[in-house]
Amino acid sequence: MFKLDDVKAALLRWRAARRREAATPPDEAGRSEARLQVQVLARRRGGAGPSPRQVDDEIARQIAEAEKRGDLRGAEGYGKPLTEDDGWQQTPDEVRMPFKMLKSAGIVPHEVELIRERAALRQRLAAATTEAETRAAQQALAQVELTLALRMESLRR
Incomplete structure (x- = not known):
């Protein structure tokens, strides 16, 4: 069962990454820092983009950083299990x-x-x-x- 803090943590990480990407001015080639990171991972792998494993690892790293900074503690429902809606188990x-x-x-x-x-x-x-x-x-x-x-x-x- 997922905990609300896990879901909110992932959402907060995603939002923080989007804010950082929007706040980062494009470099001389017109690419943001996040795009450069993706390209570096792609070059290491020899393909067009990062593997799903690399994406998962990056997400886990960002979650761990947010937890260390304490960004997630202020989230509503932090540390509490998610409540199931009525009919959740009966729904296919x-x-x-x-x-x-x-x-x-x-x-x-x-x-x-x-x-x-x-x-x-x-x-x-x-x-x-x-x-x-x-x-x-x-x-x-x-x-x-x-x-x-x-x-x-x-x-x-």
């Missing part, structure tokens, strides 16, 4: 991150909207007084349930 692995991003952005996934619409249609069906209202609510409910079943099945695959 392949859609957890997209759904988490949607939730963080305040956007409801389409499947959740369909579930809410289904509940509203069931209430409308229960409150229907005429046969025409009942038939219309049943048709709409059947359509929403079919759409929801298809969407949920596609998520399971």
Whole structure:
């Protein structure tokens, strides 16, 4: 389980690197310090860019530096485990991150909207007084349930 301080530390490192890169004036060749570091790593490796291992090592180095400086201690939730959202374990692995991003952005996934619409249609069906209202609510409910079943099945695959 990730801890909030791990995630925030990585974010703070990334932001600090971006600020340093933006604050660093380009050298005579028009490249920033960060780009030069990437090119040096690429030359050592003999390829176009750093390997994933080199990137991971650089991130770990920057995290360690931030921890030594104490930059991470002021982060909200530092040292506390991340709280799991409701339904996190029930959500399929392949859609957890997209759904988490949607939730963080305040956007409801389409499947959740369909579930809410289904509940509203069931209430409308229960409150229907005429046969025409009942038939219309049943048709709409059947359509929403079919759409929801298809969407949920596609998520399971």
